[in-house]
Structures are given as C-alpha cells and as structure tokens.
Amino acid sequence: MIEGQFKVIxxxxxxxxxxxxxxxxxxxxxxxxxxxxxxxxxxxIVFDFIDTEFMDSSGIGIIAGRYKKMHYLGGKVFILNAGxxxxxILMLSGIQKYVVFMKD
Amino acid sequence: MQINIKRKIKNWMQLEINAISENEQLARIAVxxxxxxxxxxLEEMADVKTAVSEAVTNAIIHGYxxxxxxxxxxxxxxxxxxxxxxxxKGKGIEDIEQAMEPMYTTKPEGNRSGMGFSFxxxxxDELEVISIPGDGTTVFMKKKLGTASxxxx
Ligand SMILES: Nc1ncnc2c1ncn2[C@@H]1O[C@H](COP(=O)(O)OP(=O)(O)OP(=O)(O)O)[C@@H](O)[C@H]1O
Ligand SMILES: [Mg+2]
Numbered sequence: 294m295i296e297g298q299f300k301v302i303x304x305x306x307x308x309x310x311x312x313x314x315x316x317x318x319x320x321x322x323x324x325x326x327x328x329x330x331x332x333x334x335x336x337x338i339v340f341d342f343i344d345t346e347f348m349d350s351s352g353i354g355i356i357a358g359r360y361k362k363m364h365y366l367g368g369k370v371f372i373l374n375a376g377x378x379x380x381x382i383l384m385l386s387g388i389q390k391y392v393v394f395m396k397d
Numbered sequence: 398m399q400i401n402i403k404r405k406i407k408n409w410m411q412l413e414i415n416a417i418s419e420n421e422q423l424a425r426i427a428v429x430x431x432x433x434x435x436x437x438x439l440e441e442m443a444d445v446k447t448a449v450s451e452a453v454t455n456a457i458i459h460g461y462x463x464x465x466x467x468x469x470x471x472x473x474x475x476x477x478x479x480x481x482x483x484x485x486k487g488k489g490i491e492d493i494e495q496a497m498e499p500m501y502t503t504k505p506e507g508n509r510s511g512m513g514f515s516f517x518x519x520x521x522d523e524l525e526v527i528s529i530p531g532d533g534t535t536v537f538m539k540k541k542l543g544t545a546s547x548x549x550x
Contacts, residue, residue: 315425316454317418323508347425347443349450350516354508378443385519386512387499 299329304336304368310345310352319351326359336368339395343374352379353386360391371395406434408474416457416466416485424453424470431472432479437542444520445479445540451513452483452536458504460487460534481521481538489530497526 298309306329311318329335338359342348360370370392375383383389410431414420425446432445449470456468469484490496496503497518502511518524523539 313422315418315421315450316458317421319508320418347446347450349447349454350510350512351454351508353510353512357510358508377440378447381443382447382516385516386510388510 301333306335307339309341312344312346314348314352316351319355336366339371341373342379348379348382405476406474410472412470414468416461416468421453425449435542441542448517448520451517456485460485477542479540484535486533489532490528491530493526
C-alpha cells in the first residue's frame with residue numbers, strides 16, 4: 294500500500310509508513326499527513342516503519358518537516374520499528390537528535 | 398570436489414528513463430538487479446539503491462524541475478567494482494561545492510532536507526559531480542562490492 298495507514302489516538306497521529314519511501318511516494322504521503330494534522334487535533338506523530346524496506350532522503354524531508362510543525366505545537370515526533378536501512382538513514386541525517394525512538 | 402569460478406564478471410548496461418517520479422523506483426531496482434550476480438550483501442544492495450535513488454531524484458526535481466526530460470543511467474561492472482553514472486541535461490549546478498554541503502538545499506519548501514549528496518558520499522566509495530549551468534549534470538559513483546572477491550579464486 295502506497296499511502297500508508299493512519300490512526301488518531303488522542304492527540305497522537307500514528308502513521309504506518311509504506312514499503313518504499315522515495316520522492317514519488319513521499320509527495321502523496323506528505324499531503325495525507327498534513328491533511329490529518331490540520332483536520333484533527335494532532336500534537337504528536339508516531340512514524341511506524343514496520344513495513345518499510347527502503348527509504349531515501351525524501352523520508353528525512355517528511356520527518357523533518359513534520360517535526361517542525363509538532364515542535365511548534367509543543368509536541369513530539371516518535372520513531373517506531375525502524376529497520377537497519379531506515380535506521381542508518383536516520384542516524385546519518387542527524388535527525389535522530391530531534392525525534393524519540395520508541396520501543397514497542 | 399570444489400568448483401572454482403574464475404571468470405571475472407564484466408558487464409554494462411544503459412537505461413534511459415522519462416524524468417518522472419514514477420521511474421525512481423524502476424531506476425534503483427534496475428541497478429540493484431544489475432549487481433545481483435555478484436551476490437552483494439543486503440547492506441551493499443541498500444547502499445547502491447539509496448545512492449541511485451538520490452541521484453535520479455535530483456535529476457528529476459532539480460535538473461528538470463519536474464518538467465519533461467530524460468535521465469541517463471549507465472552502469473559498468475569490472476570484477477567487483479561497480480561504476481554508476483547518472484546524467485541529466487537539465488539546468489545544471491552553479492556552485493557544486495556548496496550544493497554538496499550537508500543540509501544545503503535550494504528547495505526547502507518542497508520537503509527536501511539537503512542530504513542527497515551526503516548519502517551518495519556515505520554509501521558509495523567515490524563520488525564525483527560534473528555540472529555545467531544550462532547544460533546539465535552528471536554524477537559519477539564507484540563502489541567495490543566486497544563479497545565478490547571469492548569469485549576471483
Ligand atoms: N541534477 C541536478 N541538477 C541541478 N541541481 C542539482 C542537481 N542535483 C543537486 N542539485 C542541487 O544541489 C542541491 C543539493 O542536493 P541534495 O541532493 O544534497 O539535496 P536536496 O535534493 O536539495 O534534498 P534531499 O536530497 O535531501 O531531498 C539541491 O538542492 C540542488 O540545488
Ligand atoms: Mg536530493
């Protein structure tokens with residue numbers, strides 16, 4: 294599934310990220326995420342990478358952009374189930390300093 | 398009895414794709430398939446796919462600014478050495494050194510993080526960028542795929 298799956302629990306938006314996160318998929322995904330952020334009262338975001346096998350810098354763009362919005366609202370961004378490839382991208386990008394890694 | 402595979406792989410391929418985002422996945426999967434005969438590790442496979450994805454995406458969003466164009470992908474294998482070239486005939490880069498700095502981006506409004514070149518640099522052994530403003534950009538990358546050495550003997 295390309296769009297990912299969304300669930301809102303209290304003021305947390307949980308996003309099940311797609312299998313491949315590149316520029317192509319990121320554009321569609323970002324629009325959906327932002328629609329949720331503005332539509333519901335979301336202060337925190339959980340990015341769940343359980344299904345993700347590939348992510349490039351486009352994924353960092355999504356996370357960084359959403360971090361700025363949540364930070365402004367006083368909320369946080371959480372990372373869940375990041376596999377090896379996703380983890381390496383997160384670490385290299387420096388974004389790991391701004392997000393919270395969750396254990397399930 | 399043991400079978401020795403002494404043959405060194407020598408191979409090449411060229412791919413021309415329409416500069417649309419749908420083809421980003423095609424490009425990285427094609428290059429990944431190209432190196433599969435070398436039995437690369439999962440990590441090497443991921444490295445190459447990420448680097449190719451970054452270069453092709455750059456050609457599409459920066460080179461051609463999501464207008465029409467062709468992205469040229471050329472790969473060569475010489476034993477365990479992979480060479481990849483990704484070229485666009487788009488707008489080119491004025492200041493390559495600045496463009497390659499981590500977090501430098503000319504499209505911050507478009508959810509870009511300025512990490513593309515940093516990832517190419519981190520995941521490949523060599524990276525060279527040649528660009529002429531108004532003419533286009535070519536990214537050259539090399540990577541030794543470690544697991545192939547047993548193929549030599
Ligand atoms: N093929 C290209 N043609 C023209 N300009 C390019 C090209 N590739 C890169 N650039 C320029 O270099 C800058 C840095 O590229 P880089 O890939 O590192 O970051 P980005 O594409 O802006 O963001 P990210 O890759 O993290 O999504 C770009 O913002 C762009 O200005
Ligand atoms: Mg880029």
